[in-house]
Protein backbone atom coordinates (compact mmCIF):
# COMPACT_ATOMS: atom_id res chain seq x y z
CA UNK A 617 0.00 0.00 0.00
CA UNK A 618 1.50 3.29 -1.14
CA UNK A 619 0.38 6.89 -0.66
CA UNK A 620 0.76 7.48 -4.38
CA UNK A 621 1.93 5.26 -7.20
CA UNK A 622 2.17 4.80 -10.96
CA UNK A 623 0.96 1.82 -12.92
CA UNK A 624 2.76 1.52 -16.25
CA UNK A 625 1.65 -0.89 -18.95
CA UNK A 626 4.69 -2.15 -20.84
CA UNK A 627 2.34 -4.00 -23.17
CA UNK A 628 0.83 -0.62 -24.14
CA UNK A 629 4.31 0.85 -24.70
CA UNK A 630 5.11 -2.03 -27.06
CA UNK A 631 1.75 -1.60 -28.83
CA UNK A 632 2.42 2.13 -29.26
CA UNK A 633 5.87 1.38 -30.68
CA UNK A 634 4.37 -1.09 -33.17
CA UNK A 635 1.73 1.44 -34.24
CA UNK A 636 4.46 4.03 -34.82
CA UNK A 637 6.56 1.59 -36.83
CA UNK A 638 3.58 0.71 -38.97
CA UNK A 639 2.91 4.37 -39.72
CA UNK A 640 6.59 5.14 -40.41
CA UNK A 641 6.68 2.25 -42.85
CA UNK A 642 9.52 0.24 -44.33
CA UNK A 643 12.64 2.31 -44.86
CA UNK A 644 12.04 4.70 -41.96
CA UNK A 645 13.76 3.68 -38.72
CA UNK A 646 11.98 4.51 -35.45
CA UNK A 647 14.35 5.89 -32.81
CA UNK A 648 12.40 5.79 -29.54
CA UNK A 649 13.09 8.73 -27.24
CA UNK A 650 13.55 7.54 -23.64
CA UNK A 651 15.08 10.70 -22.16
CA UNK A 652 13.98 12.00 -18.76
CA UNK A 653 13.51 8.45 -17.45
CA UNK A 654 11.26 7.70 -20.43
CA UNK A 655 8.99 10.62 -19.57
CA UNK A 656 8.80 9.07 -16.08
CA UNK A 657 7.71 5.63 -17.35
CA UNK A 658 11.11 4.16 -16.40
CA UNK A 659 13.93 4.30 -18.97
CA UNK A 660 15.39 0.87 -18.27
CA UNK A 661 12.12 -1.07 -18.28
CA UNK A 662 10.79 0.84 -21.28
CA UNK A 663 14.04 0.40 -23.23
CA UNK A 664 14.03 -3.34 -22.53
CA UNK A 665 10.51 -3.74 -23.83
CA UNK A 666 11.27 -1.58 -26.88
CA UNK A 667 14.33 -3.67 -27.66
CA UNK A 668 12.18 -6.81 -27.44
CA UNK A 669 9.72 -5.16 -29.81
CA UNK A 670 12.56 -4.60 -32.27
CA UNK A 671 13.87 -1.10 -31.53
CA UNK A 672 17.43 -0.68 -32.80
CA UNK A 673 17.87 2.99 -31.83
CA UNK A 674 17.04 4.82 -28.59
CA UNK A 675 17.59 8.48 -27.75
CA UNK A 676 18.38 10.16 -24.46
CA UNK A 677 19.35 13.71 -23.49
CA UNK A 678 22.57 13.29 -21.60
CA UNK A 679 25.45 10.88 -21.21
CA UNK A 680 24.40 9.85 -17.73
CA UNK A 681 21.04 8.62 -19.07
CA UNK A 682 22.91 6.63 -21.72
CA UNK A 683 25.27 5.05 -19.18
CA UNK A 684 22.33 3.93 -17.02
CA UNK A 685 20.92 2.07 -20.04
CA UNK A 686 24.27 0.50 -20.95
CA UNK A 687 24.82 -0.63 -17.36
CA UNK A 688 21.39 -2.28 -17.47
CA UNK A 689 22.40 -4.29 -20.52
CA UNK A 690 20.73 -2.23 -23.25
CA UNK A 691 22.66 -2.99 -26.43
CA UNK A 692 20.80 -0.82 -28.99
CA UNK A 693 22.42 2.20 -30.54
CA UNK A 694 21.85 5.21 -28.28
CA UNK A 695 21.86 8.79 -29.52
CA UNK A 696 22.65 11.40 -26.85
CA UNK A 697 20.86 14.49 -28.08
CA UNK A 698 21.79 17.35 -25.78
CA UNK A 699 25.08 16.80 -23.99
CA UNK A 700 28.47 17.37 -25.51
CA UNK A 701 30.25 18.88 -22.54
CA UNK A 702 34.03 18.40 -22.36
CA UNK A 703 33.66 16.17 -19.29
CA UNK A 704 31.19 13.84 -21.01
CA UNK A 705 33.04 13.39 -24.33
CA UNK A 706 35.34 10.49 -23.35
CA UNK A 707 32.29 8.61 -22.04
CA UNK A 708 30.78 8.42 -25.53
CA UNK A 709 33.65 6.19 -26.60
CA UNK A 710 33.78 4.24 -23.37
CA UNK A 711 30.05 3.38 -23.40
CA UNK A 712 29.51 3.32 -27.16
CA UNK A 713 27.04 6.17 -27.08
CA UNK A 714 26.54 8.31 -30.16
CA UNK A 715 26.63 12.08 -29.73
CA UNK A 716 24.51 14.64 -31.50
CA UNK A 717 27.18 17.28 -32.02
CA UNK A 718 25.94 20.80 -32.46
CA UNK A 719 28.97 22.80 -33.54
CA UNK A 720 31.88 22.39 -35.94
CA UNK A 721 34.26 23.00 -33.04
CA UNK A 722 32.58 20.01 -31.39
CA UNK A 723 33.28 17.88 -34.47
CA UNK A 724 36.98 18.86 -34.35
CA UNK A 725 37.11 18.01 -30.63
CA UNK A 726 35.49 14.63 -31.22
CA UNK A 727 37.93 13.91 -34.03
CA UNK A 728 40.91 14.64 -31.73
CA UNK A 729 39.43 12.40 -29.05
CA UNK A 730 38.68 9.53 -31.46
CA UNK A 731 42.16 9.73 -33.02
CA UNK A 732 43.86 9.61 -29.64
CA UNK A 733 41.68 6.67 -28.57
CA UNK A 734 42.37 4.90 -31.87
CA UNK A 735 38.66 4.39 -32.45
CA UNK A 736 36.18 5.08 -35.21
CA UNK A 737 33.51 7.26 -33.62
CA UNK A 738 30.16 7.82 -35.36
CA UNK A 739 28.28 11.02 -34.63
CA UNK A 740 25.18 12.87 -35.79
CA UNK A 741 25.47 16.53 -36.68
CA UNK A 742 22.61 18.73 -35.58
CA UNK A 743 21.89 21.77 -37.63
CA UNK A 744 19.89 24.75 -36.45
CA UNK A 745 17.39 25.25 -39.26
CA UNK A 746 15.52 27.99 -37.42
CA UNK A 747 14.61 26.74 -33.98
CA UNK A 748 17.30 28.89 -32.43
CA UNK A 749 18.39 26.33 -29.88
CA UNK A 750 21.08 23.65 -30.26
CA UNK A 751 22.64 23.08 -33.68
CA UNK A 752 25.23 24.61 -35.98
CA UNK A 753 24.28 27.44 -38.29
CA UNK A 754 27.40 26.86 -40.41
CA UNK A 755 27.03 26.65 -44.19
CA UNK A 756 27.37 23.35 -46.06
CA UNK A 757 30.75 24.61 -47.35
CA UNK A 758 32.04 25.13 -43.81
CA UNK A 759 30.69 21.73 -42.75
CA UNK A 760 32.39 20.06 -45.74
CA UNK A 761 35.70 21.72 -44.86
CA UNK A 762 35.63 20.31 -41.34
CA UNK A 763 34.42 16.86 -42.45
CA UNK A 764 37.21 16.78 -45.04
CA UNK A 765 39.69 16.90 -42.18
CA UNK A 766 38.11 14.15 -40.04
CA UNK A 767 38.98 10.48 -40.30
CA UNK A 768 38.18 8.87 -36.97
CA UNK A 769 34.98 10.80 -36.25
CA UNK A 770 32.40 9.72 -38.85
CA UNK A 771 29.30 11.64 -39.80
CA UNK A 772 26.54 9.03 -39.59
CA UNK A 773 23.49 11.25 -39.33
CA UNK A 774 22.30 14.74 -40.15
CA UNK A 775 19.50 16.00 -37.94
CA UNK A 776 17.45 19.00 -36.98
CA UNK A 777 14.47 19.73 -34.72
CA UNK A 778 11.29 21.75 -35.27
CA UNK A 779 10.16 24.67 -33.15
CA UNK A 780 6.49 24.81 -34.12
CA UNK A 781 5.54 21.44 -35.58
CA UNK A 782 1.93 21.35 -34.24
CA UNK A 783 1.20 24.85 -35.51
CA UNK A 784 -0.17 24.69 -39.05
CA UNK A 785 -0.86 28.43 -39.10
CA UNK A 786 2.84 29.33 -39.38
CA UNK A 787 5.31 28.63 -42.20
CA UNK A 788 8.15 28.00 -39.72
CA UNK A 789 8.18 24.21 -40.18
CA UNK A 790 8.19 24.45 -43.99
CA UNK A 791 11.00 27.01 -43.78
CA UNK A 792 12.99 24.71 -41.51
CA UNK A 793 12.47 21.80 -43.93
CA UNK A 794 13.63 23.98 -46.86
CA UNK A 795 16.77 25.07 -44.97
CA UNK A 796 17.55 21.48 -44.02
CA UNK A 797 16.98 20.19 -47.55
CA UNK A 798 19.33 22.82 -49.00
CA UNK A 799 22.15 21.96 -46.58
CA UNK A 800 21.68 18.23 -47.23
CA UNK A 801 21.70 18.77 -51.01
CA UNK A 802 24.91 20.83 -50.80
CA UNK A 803 26.59 18.23 -48.60
CA UNK A 804 25.65 15.50 -51.08
CA UNK A 805 26.96 17.61 -53.95
CA UNK A 806 30.17 17.91 -51.94
CA UNK A 807 30.41 14.13 -51.68
CA UNK A 808 29.06 13.67 -48.15
CA UNK A 809 25.92 11.56 -47.85
CA UNK A 810 24.91 10.85 -44.24
CA UNK A 811 23.35 7.40 -43.79
CA UNK A 812 20.65 8.72 -41.47
CA UNK A 813 18.61 11.87 -41.99
CA UNK A 814 16.12 12.92 -39.32
CA UNK A 815 14.03 15.87 -38.17
CA UNK A 816 10.72 14.54 -36.86
CA UNK A 817 9.51 13.99 -33.32
CA UNK A 818 5.95 12.79 -32.60
CA UNK A 819 3.95 15.60 -34.18
CA UNK A 820 5.34 15.68 -37.76
CA UNK A 821 5.17 11.90 -37.72
CA UNK A 822 1.60 11.66 -36.45
CA UNK A 823 0.21 14.35 -38.75
CA UNK A 824 1.89 12.80 -41.76
CA UNK A 825 4.34 15.54 -42.71
CA UNK A 826 6.25 12.93 -44.69
CA UNK A 827 8.63 15.42 -46.31
CA UNK A 828 10.13 15.84 -42.84
CA UNK A 829 10.57 12.16 -42.04
CA UNK A 830 13.88 11.52 -43.77
CA UNK A 831 14.78 7.89 -43.09
CA UNK A 832 14.50 8.02 -39.31
CA UNK A 833 11.94 9.52 -36.90
CA UNK A 834 12.39 10.36 -33.22
CA UNK A 835 9.08 9.98 -31.35
CA UNK A 836 8.92 10.34 -27.59
CA UNK A 837 5.43 11.45 -26.60
CA UNK A 838 3.75 8.95 -28.95
CA UNK A 839 5.65 6.05 -27.38
CA UNK A 840 3.86 6.97 -24.15
CA UNK A 841 0.50 7.29 -25.89
CA UNK A 842 0.20 11.00 -26.57
CA UNK A 843 -0.03 13.19 -29.66
CA UNK A 844 -0.41 16.92 -29.05
CA UNK A 845 -3.35 18.59 -30.77
CA UNK A 846 -2.48 20.56 -33.89
CA UNK A 847 -3.39 24.17 -34.50
CA UNK A 848 -4.81 25.22 -37.87
CA UNK A 849 -5.44 23.14 -40.99
CA UNK A 850 -3.79 19.86 -40.06
CA UNK A 851 -5.19 16.54 -41.24
CA UNK A 852 -6.29 14.31 -38.33
CA UNK A 853 -3.54 12.39 -36.54
CA UNK A 854 -2.72 9.13 -38.35
CA UNK A 855 -1.44 7.52 -35.19
CA UNK A 856 -3.54 5.46 -32.84
CA UNK A 857 -1.71 5.25 -29.51
CA UNK A 858 -2.95 5.07 -25.93
CA UNK A 859 -1.50 6.35 -22.63
CA UNK A 860 0.51 3.68 -20.85
CA UNK A 861 0.66 5.29 -17.42
CA UNK A 862 -1.93 5.67 -14.66
CA UNK A 863 -1.33 7.62 -11.46
CA UNK A 864 -3.15 6.71 -8.27
CA UNK A 865 -3.28 8.01 -4.70
CA UNK A 866 -4.61 6.60 -1.44
CA UNK A 867 -7.30 8.20 0.70
CA UNK A 868 -5.78 8.96 4.12
CA UNK A 869 -8.83 10.42 5.81
CA UNK A 870 -12.53 11.03 5.15
CA UNK A 871 -14.73 13.42 7.10
CA UNK A 872 -17.86 15.51 6.91
CA UNK A 873 -17.33 19.23 7.44
CA UNK A 874 -20.13 21.79 7.87
CA UNK A 875 -21.04 24.53 5.41
CA UNK A 876 -18.74 27.56 5.64
CA UNK A 877 -15.65 25.50 6.52
CA UNK A 878 -12.30 26.67 5.10
CA UNK A 879 -10.28 23.92 3.42
CA UNK A 880 -6.48 23.86 3.41
CA UNK A 881 -3.73 26.50 3.15
CA UNK A 882 -4.89 30.05 2.81
CA UNK A 883 -8.53 29.02 3.23
CA UNK A 884 -8.92 29.57 -0.52
CA UNK A 885 -11.91 27.24 -0.62
CA UNK A 886 -14.89 27.49 1.66
CA UNK A 887 -17.63 24.84 1.64
CA UNK A 888 -21.06 26.06 0.48
CA UNK A 889 -22.84 23.31 2.42
CA UNK A 890 -22.06 20.25 4.48
CA UNK A 891 -19.35 18.48 2.49
CA UNK A 892 -17.66 15.10 2.73
CA UNK A 893 -13.96 15.55 2.08
CA UNK A 894 -11.27 12.97 1.37
CA UNK A 895 -7.64 13.82 2.02
CA UNK A 896 -5.29 12.15 -0.48
CA UNK A 897 -1.68 11.14 0.07
CA UNK A 898 -0.34 13.14 -2.84
CA UNK A 899 0.84 16.72 -3.27
CA UNK A 900 3.09 18.94 -5.29
CA UNK A 901 6.19 17.22 -3.89
CA UNK A 902 4.95 14.19 -5.82
CA UNK A 903 4.51 16.32 -8.92
CA UNK A 904 0.78 16.88 -8.62
CA UNK A 905 0.69 20.47 -9.89
CA UNK A 906 0.06 23.17 -7.29
CA UNK A 907 -1.76 24.99 -10.08
CA UNK A 908 -4.54 22.38 -9.73
CA UNK A 909 -5.56 24.06 -6.47
CA UNK A 910 -9.35 24.58 -6.63
CA UNK A 911 -9.23 23.36 -10.26
CA UNK A 912 -8.19 19.71 -10.47
CA UNK A 913 -10.40 16.68 -10.90
CA UNK A 914 -9.68 13.14 -9.70
CA UNK A 915 -11.66 9.95 -10.29
CA UNK A 916 -13.31 8.17 -7.38
CA UNK A 917 -15.54 5.14 -7.93
CA UNK A 918 -15.93 6.01 -11.59
CA UNK A 919 -16.88 9.64 -10.90
CA UNK A 920 -14.90 12.85 -11.43
CA UNK A 921 -14.70 14.89 -8.22
CA UNK A 922 -13.19 18.31 -7.53
CA UNK A 923 -9.98 19.27 -5.79
CA UNK A 924 -10.93 21.57 -2.91
CA UNK A 925 -8.54 24.33 -1.85
CA UNK A 926 -4.80 24.38 -2.23
CA UNK A 927 -2.77 21.37 -3.34
CA UNK A 928 -0.17 21.18 -0.59
CA UNK A 929 3.24 19.55 -0.52
CA UNK A 930 2.09 16.11 0.58
CA UNK A 931 -1.70 16.26 0.63
CA UNK A 932 -4.63 17.13 -1.60
CA UNK A 933 -8.26 17.38 -0.54
CA UNK A 934 -11.17 16.37 -2.78
CA UNK A 935 -14.97 16.52 -2.55
CA UNK A 936 -16.50 13.07 -2.06
CA UNK A 937 -19.96 14.23 -0.97
CA UNK A 938 -22.56 11.52 -1.58
CA UNK A 939 -19.93 8.79 -1.94
CA UNK A 940 -18.99 6.02 0.46
CA UNK A 941 -15.24 6.35 0.63
CA UNK A 942 -12.93 5.02 3.34
CA UNK A 943 -9.29 5.53 4.28
CA UNK A 944 -7.20 3.13 2.22
CA UNK A 945 -9.38 3.47 -0.88
CA UNK A 946 -7.55 4.46 -4.05
CA UNK A 947 -8.38 7.32 -6.39
CA UNK A 948 -7.16 7.95 -9.93
CA UNK A 949 -5.29 11.19 -10.61
CA UNK A 950 -4.43 10.21 -14.19
CA UNK A 951 -5.97 7.25 -15.98
CA UNK A 952 -9.29 5.51 -16.45
CA UNK A 953 -11.95 4.65 -13.88
CA UNK A 954 -15.14 3.14 -15.31
CA UNK A 955 -16.40 5.41 -18.06
CA UNK A 956 -14.40 8.42 -16.80
CA UNK A 957 -10.82 9.22 -17.70
CA UNK A 958 -8.26 11.95 -17.16
CA UNK A 959 -5.09 12.16 -19.22
CA UNK A 960 -1.98 14.30 -18.98
CA UNK A 961 -3.30 16.71 -21.61
CA UNK A 962 -6.45 17.41 -19.55
CA UNK A 963 -4.41 17.89 -16.38
CA UNK A 964 -2.06 20.21 -18.28
CA UNK A 965 -4.93 22.31 -19.54
CA UNK A 966 -6.34 22.76 -16.03
CA UNK A 967 -2.88 23.53 -14.64
CA UNK A 968 -1.86 25.90 -17.42
CA UNK A 969 1.06 23.76 -18.55
CA UNK A 970 1.83 21.07 -21.17
CA UNK A 971 1.32 17.32 -20.97
CA UNK A 972 5.09 16.71 -21.26
CA UNK A 973 5.66 18.73 -18.08
CA UNK A 974 2.90 16.86 -16.23
CA UNK A 975 4.47 13.46 -17.02
CA UNK A 976 8.09 14.52 -16.44
CA UNK A 977 7.06 16.35 -13.28
CA UNK A 978 5.87 13.21 -11.46
CA UNK A 979 8.54 12.98 -8.77
CA UNK A 980 10.71 10.03 -7.83
CA UNK A 981 8.80 9.77 -4.55
CA UNK A 982 5.93 8.19 -6.50
CA UNK A 983 6.49 4.45 -6.64
CA UNK A 984 6.31 2.94 -10.12
CA UNK A 985 4.69 -0.46 -10.68
CA UNK A 986 4.55 -2.40 -13.93
CA UNK A 987 1.28 -4.06 -14.81
Ligand SMILES: *Cc1c(COP(=O)(O)O)cnc(C)c1O
Pocket residue numbers: 649651697777816817818819834835836837838
Ligand atom coordinates in the same frame (compact mmCIF):
# COMPACT_ATOMS: atom_id res chain seq x y z
C1 LIG B 1 12.42 15.23 -26.92
C2 LIG B 1 12.86 15.22 -28.31
C3 LIG B 1 12.21 14.42 -29.26
C4 LIG B 1 10.91 13.68 -28.94
O1 LIG B 1 9.87 14.62 -28.94
P1 LIG B 1 8.33 14.17 -28.74
O2 LIG B 1 7.56 15.41 -29.01
O3 LIG B 1 8.22 13.72 -27.35
O4 LIG B 1 8.06 13.11 -29.73
C5 LIG B 1 12.75 14.33 -30.52
N1 LIG B 1 13.88 15.01 -30.85
C6 LIG B 1 14.52 15.82 -29.98
C7 LIG B 1 15.74 16.54 -30.40
C8 LIG B 1 14.04 15.96 -28.68
O5 LIG B 1 14.67 16.75 -27.82
